[in-house]
Amino acid sequence: MQNKNIATFCLATLKQLGAQKAQVNYEQSITREMSYANGQVYLLRTLHKDDIYLRAIIDNKEAKFASNKIDPESLYAACQETINLASSSPPDAAKDIAPQQEIKVFHHGEKNPNFDLMHERLLGFSKEVNRRYPKIRIREVLVAHNFCTAYFLNSNGVDVETNNGSYVINVLFLAKDGIKTSSFNYEICNSKNLDLEFIDWGMLDDILSQTEKQTELRPVPEKSFIGDIILTPSCLLEMNQMLAEHLRDGKHITNSSLFLNKLGEKVVSEKFTLHSNPIAADFAEHNFITTDGYITQNLVVFEKGVLKSNLLSQYAANKTNQARGLNYGVNYKIDCGDQSLEDIIRSVKKGILLYRLSGGYPASNGDFSGVAKNSFYIENGEIKYPINETMITTNVLDLFNNIHAISKESVNYGHSIMPWMRVGGVTVSGK
Amino acid sequence: MRYDISQFARHFNLYTELRFQENRVTSISCNDGTITTNTKSANSGVSARVGYKGRSGFSSSSVWADDTVAVIIKEAESHALFLGSKANVPEYNYFPKEFKIEKSFATTKRRYSQQEIVELVRDLDNYIVRNFPNLKGRSVMLVTLDMEKVLLTSTKSYAHTLTPRTVVSIVLRAEGKDGMISVGDRMGGLGQVEDVLDNPQTFYSKIDKLHQQLLDKKEAVYAKAGFADVILNADLAGILAHEAIGHTTEADLVMAGSVAGDYLNKKVASELVTLVDFAHEAFGEILPIPVYVDDEGVIASDTTIIEKGVLKNFMHNKESANHFGVAPTGNARAFSFSDEPLIRMRNTVILPGNDKLSEMIASIENGYYLMKRSNGQADATSEFMFGVPVGYEIKNGKIGRAIKDTTISGVAFDVLKTVTMVSDDFSCAGVSFCGKKQMMPTGMGGPAIKCKLNIGGK
Numbered sequence: 106m107q108n109k110n111i112a113t114f115c116l117a118t119l120k121q122l123g124a125q126k127a128q129v130n131y132e133q134s135i136t137r138e139m140s141y142a143n144g145q146v147y148l149l150r151t152l153h154k155d156d157i158y159l160r161a162i163i164d165n166k167e168a169k170f171a172s173n174k175i176d177p178e179s180l181y182a183a184c185q186e187t188i189n190l191a192s193s194s195p196p197d198a199a200k201d202i203a204p205q206q207e208i209k210v211f212h213h214g215e216k217n218p219n220f221d222l223m224h225e226r227l228l229g230f231s232k233e234v235n236r237r238y239p240k241i242r243i244r245e246v247l248v249a250h251n252f253c254t255a256y257f258l259n260s261n262g263v264d265v266e267t268n269n270g271s272y273v274i275n276v277l278f279l280a281k282d283g284i285k286t287s288s289f290n291y292e293i294c295n296s297k298n299l300d301l302e303f304i305d306w307g308m309l310d311d312i313l314s315q316t317e318k319q320t321e322l323r324p325v326p327e328k329s330f331i332g333d334i335i336l337t338p339s340c341l342l343e344m345n346q347m348l349a350e351h352l353r354d355g356k357h358i359t360n361s362s363l364f365l366n367k368l369g370e371k372v373v374s375e376k377f378t379l380h381s382n383p384i385a386a387d388f389a390e391h392n393f394i395t396t397d398g399y400i401t402q403n404l405v406v407f408e409k410g411v412l413k414s415n416l417l418s419q420y421a422a423n424k425t426n427q428a429r430g431l432n433y434g435v436n437y438k439i440d441c442g443d444q445s446l447e448d449i450i451r452s453v454k455k456g457i458l459l460y461r462l463s464g465g466y467p468a469s470n471g472d473f474s475g476v477a478k479n480s481f482y483i484e485n486g487e488i489k490y491p492i493n494e495t496m497i498t499t500n501v502l503d504l505f506n507n508i509h510a511i512s513k514e515s516v517n518y519g520h521s522i523m524p525w526m527r528v529g530g531v532t533v534s535g536k
Numbered sequence: 537m538r539y540d541i542s543q544f545a546r547h548f549n550l551y552t553e554l555r556f557q558e559n560r561v562t563s564i565s566c567n568d569g570t571i572t573t574n575t576k577s578a579n580s581g582v583s584a585r586v587g588y589k590g591r592s593g594f595s596s597s598s599v600w601a602d603d604t605v606a607v608i609i610k611e612a613e614s615h616a617l618f619l620g621s622k623a624n625v626p627e628y629n630y631f632p633k634e635f636k637i638e639k640s641f642a643t644t645k646r647r648y649s650q651q652e653i654v655e656l657v658r659d660l661d662n663y664i665v666r667n668f669p670n671l672k673g674r675s676v677m678l679v680t681l682d683m684e685k686v687l688l689t690s691t692k693s694y695a696h697t698l699t700p701r702t703v704v705s706i707v708l709r710a711e712g713k714d715g716m717i718s719v720g721d722r723m724g725g726l727g728q729v730e731d732v733l734d735n736p737q738t739f740y741s742k743i744d745k746l747h748q749q750l751l752d753k754k755e756a757v758y759a760k761a762g763f764a765d766v767i768l769n770a771d772l773a774g775i776l777a778h779e780a781i782g783h784t785t786e787a788d789l790v791m792a793g794s795v796a797g798d799y800l801n802k803k804v805a806s807e808l809v810t811l812v813d814f815a816h817e818a819f820g821e822i823l824p825i826p827v828y829v830d831d832e833g834v835i836a837s838d839t840t841i842i843e844k845g846v847l848k849n850f851m852h853n854k855e856s857a858n859h860f861g862v863a864p865t866g867n868a869r870a871f872s873f874s875d876e877p878l879i880r881m882r883n884t885v886i887l888p889g890n891d892k893l894s895e896m897i898a899s900i901e902n903g904y905y906l907m908k909r910s911n912g913q914a915d916a917t918s919e920f921m922f923g924v925p926v927g928y929e930i931k932n933g934k935i936g937r938a939i940k941d942t943t944i945s946g947v948a949f950d951v952l953k954t955v956t957m958v959s960d961d962f963s964c965a966g967v968s969f970c971g972k973k974q975m976m977p978t979g980m981g982g983p984a985i986k987c988k989l990n991i992g993g994k
Contacts, residue, residue, distance in 0.1 A: 142788075142791075143791055143792075145591070145623065146591075146619055146622075147590075147591055147619070148591070148592045148593075148876060149592075149594070149615035149616075149618060150593075150594040150595065150596075150876065151594070151596075151611055151615065152596050152874045153595075153596065153597040153598070153599070153608075154598055155599070156598075169574070169575040170576050170577065171575070171577035172577065172579075173598035174578070174580065174599075175598075175599070176601075186576065189650065190575070190576060190650055192651070193649070193650040193651035193654050194571055194574045194654070195571045195654075197571070242792060243792075244789070244793070277792075279792065279793050279915075284795075284798045286795050286917050288916060288919060289916050328762055329762065358567055359567055359673050359675065359709070360672075360673060361709060361716050361718075463913040463915075464923070466910050466911055466923055468717070468925070468940065468941035469709065469715065469717055469718045470715035472941060474942060474943040474992030475943055475992075476919065476920075476921040476943070478919075493917070493947070494919065494945065494990060496945055496992045497992075498761065498943075498994065532761065532994055534761035534762055534990070536762075536763055536990060
C-alpha cells in the first residue's frame with residue numbers, strides 16, 4: 106500500500122470501526138540536510154518520514170492518534186486505537202470535521218534538491234563570511250531541502266493532495282575578538298530555490314555585520330528610563346507571534362484573550378496592518394489546507410488597527426460562537442510605512458535598536474519583559490554602542506498601540522515579511 | 537519495539553551506530569472542566585550513523601523492515617564516504633568499548649486504560665473545583681513520554697533502555713487588580729503514569745500551594761527595576777545551572793567560542809558553588825533523567841563542571857573528546873530516531889550548602905524571594921534571562937508582598953561570584969524540555985542560593 110491508498114485505507118477502516126466522522130492526514134516527506142561547523146561540512150543526513158494523523162468522532166466524542174508506521178497491520182491497529190480513544194473522551198458538541206470542498210491537488214516548489222549546489226552554497230557562504238567578517242565564528246549552518254506530499258481526506262468528502270518543496274537555512278554564530286565574545290545570533294530563512302548566495306538571504310549580511318561590532322558591550326547609561334525601541338524585522342516577528350497568540354484557540358477557549366469580543370473594533374495603532382497569507386506568491390512554502398481540513402485563503406488580520414479576523418479553528422469557533430479563520434496564522438506580512446529606517450533612527454531621542462529580545466512569556470494581561478540581545482543604544486538620533494545587561498519592560502497591547510513609525514523597507518525571510526517598527530513608551534533598565 | 541538488532545551487524549562496513557527508537561506520547565488536557573485534548577502518538581523508526589575520517593553520514597526511516605534497515609545503513613555509509621573523501625583527518629578515535637546494558641523504568645503495576653488516565657486528570661480538576669470555586673479559569677494537562685531505545689555499534693556496544701516521564705501541568709486563573717492573572721506549576725517526573733500518579737494527595741497539596749500563590753498575586757506589585765539582592769529557590773537555581781552555565785560548558789559550544797572556553801581552571805564563581813551534571817544518581821537517589829549509556833554508545837559518567845568556584849570540566853561527545861584529547865562523558869543524546877546525537881545535559885544541579893533558607897531570607901533587608909520560573913534563555917556569554925511568574929518582596933528580613941510576573945537577567949559567571957549563601961536542602965526536577973536544536977527532557981535543580989542580579993519591573 107502506498108501514497109493516497111494509505112489515507113483511503115485508514116478512512117475506510119475508521120468508518121468501518123464505527124467512526125461517525127473521520128479525518129485522515131498522511132504526510133510523506135524526504136529531508137536532505139547538510140551541516141557545517143568548525144570549518145567543515147561534518148554531517149550529511151537523509152530523513153525519510155511517514156506520518157499519519159487520524160481523527161474520529163463518535164457521538165460527539167473525539168479522539169486523535171498519530172503514528173509513523175504505514176504497514177497494513179500498524180495502520181489497522183492505529184485506527185482501532187483511535188476508536189478506543191474516542192470512547193474514553195467526554196462528548197463535546199463543538200467537535201466536528203470540515204464540510205465537503207472541491208477536490209484539489211496543489212503543487213509548490215521543487216521536488217528534488219540540487220545536492221551539488223547545496224554543498225557549493227554552504228562552502229561559499231563560509232568563505233564569504235570569513236572574508237567579510239573575520240571576527241565571526243560560525244557555530245553551525247544547516248541547509249536542508251524538504252519535500253512533502255500530503256493526502257488529506259475526511260468522511261464529508263474532503264480530498265486534497267498537497268506537494269510542497271522548499272529549502273531552509275539555519276545559521277548560528279557569534280563574534281570573538283581575543284577573549285571578548287558577543288552573544289549568539291542567528292537567522293532562519295526559507296527559499297523556493299538556491300538562486301541566491303546564502304549571505305543574501307533574509308537579513309543575514311546585516312546581522313553578521315552588526316554582530317561583529319558586539320564583542321565589547323555595556324549597559325545603557327541610565328538605571329531606568331522610558332524611551333523608544335526600534336524593532337528590527339526578526340524581533341518584530343517575535344512580538345507579532347505574541348500578539349497573534351491572543352487570536353488563537355487557546356486564549357479564546359480559556360477566555361483569556363486580550364481581544365475577546367473585539368472583532369471589528371480598533372484595538373491597536375492605525376499604522377498597523379497585518380496579513381496572514383498562506384498561499385501568497387512571496388513565500389517559500391505554501392500552506393494549502395488547515396489542520397482541520399479547510400482549504401486556506403489569504404486574510405487580513407488587522408487593518409489600520411481594526412481587528413478584522415481571529416485565527417480560530419473550527420473547534421474553537423464552534424466552542425466560542427465565533428467565526429472560523431480563513432487560516433490559522435502563517436506567512437505573516439506587516440504592511441510597510443512611509444519613513445526610511447535612517448529617518449526613523451534619526452527621530453529617536455533615547456532608545457534601543459532591538460535586534461532580539463530574550464524574554465519571558467507574556468503574563469495573562471500582556472505584560473512582558475526581557476533582555477535586549479545583539480542590540481544597540483540610540484541617543485539623539487545616532488546609534489551609540491552595543492549593549493548588554495539591559496532589560497526592556499512593556500505590554501503586548503501597549504507595544505502595538507504606541508507605534509510611532511513603520512519603515513518603508515522590509516525583509517522577506519521566506520516565511521514572513523517584516524519591516525522595522527518604532528514604538529514609544531517602553532521601560533528600559535540598565536545596571 | 538523490536539530487539540533483534542544484532543542481525544544487522546553484518547551490514548556494518550565502517551564505524552556504525554544503529555539505533556531503533558520509539559517515543560510514545562499521551563496527552564490529555566482539561567480546560568475549565570472540558571477534556572479538550574485526548575491524544576496518543578507513537579513516533580518510531582531506525583537510524584544509522586556512519587563515521588569515516590571524522591565525518592558522519594546519517595540516514596533514518598520510520599519503516600523498520602529488514603530491507604529498509606539495510607538501505608539506510610548503506611545510505612549513511614555513502615554519505616560518510618562522500619564527506620570523508622573530502623576530509624583530511626589523520627586519526628579519529630571512536631572510543632570502542634564492548635558492553636551490554638539493559639535498563640528499564642517501566643512500571644511493574646497493571647497499566648491504566650486511557651479512560652482511567654482521563655479520570656485521573658478529571659480527579660485533579662474536580663479537586664480544584666471543589667476547593668477553589670471562585671477561580672476565573674483552570675487547566676490541567678497530563679503529558680507522558682516513554683522513550684525506548686535499542687542501540688548497537690560496530691564496536692559492540694549494546695544498550696536497551698526505556699525511560700518514561702509523566703508530567704502534570706496545572707494553571708489557575710483569577711481576576712486581578714489589572715486584569716487576568718495566572719499561576720502554573722509542572723509536577724511529576726521519572727516514571728509511567730501508574731507510578732507517578734499513584735498518590736493524588738501529593739498533587740493536592742501542591743495545588744493548595746499554587747492557589748495560595750494565586751491569591752497573593754491578586755495584590756501583587758511591580759518589582760522595582762534594577763540590580764537587587766535575591767534568593768533563587770531550587771527551581772531557579774536549577775535553570776541558572778542549566779541554561780546559563782551548563783550550555784556554555786557543552787564542549788560543542790565551547791568549540792564555537794563560548795566564554796567558558798577561556799575560563800577552564802579559573803575561578804568563575806563563589807567557592808560556595810559546586811555544579812555537577814549527574815548521569816543518573818546523586819545522594820543515593822535515582823535522578824529524574826537517568827542516562828546510563830548515551831546514543832553514541834558511551835557509558836555515562838558524572839561531570840563536575842564547577843568545583844568550589846573553579847571551572848573544571850566540559851561535557852563531551854566523541855567528536856569534542858577527539859578535539860580536546862579527553863574521554864567522552866556520555867552526554868550525546870538524540871530526541872527522536874531521526875535525530876543525530878548532540879551534547880545534551882542530563883541532571884544539572886548546584887550542590888547543597890550549609891545555610892538554612894529562613895536565615896537566608898532574614899539576611900536580606902530589601903530584596904526578593906523568587907520561587908518559580910517560566911522559560912529561560914542564555915547564550916555564549918553566559919548572559920541569561922528567566923521569566924519569573926511567582927516571587928515575593930523581602931523587606932527587613934521578612935517575606936512581603938507578591939510581585940507581578942517579571943524577568944531576571946545577568947551574566948551567570950558574574951552572578952555566581954555574588955553567591956554568599958547556599959541552603960542545605962536539595963531538589964531536582966525533571967519536568968522540562970531543553971530546546972537545543974532538538975527537544976530533550978532534562979533534569980535541573982539544587983538548593984536555594986542568595987545572590988545579586990538584575991530584575992525587570994517598573
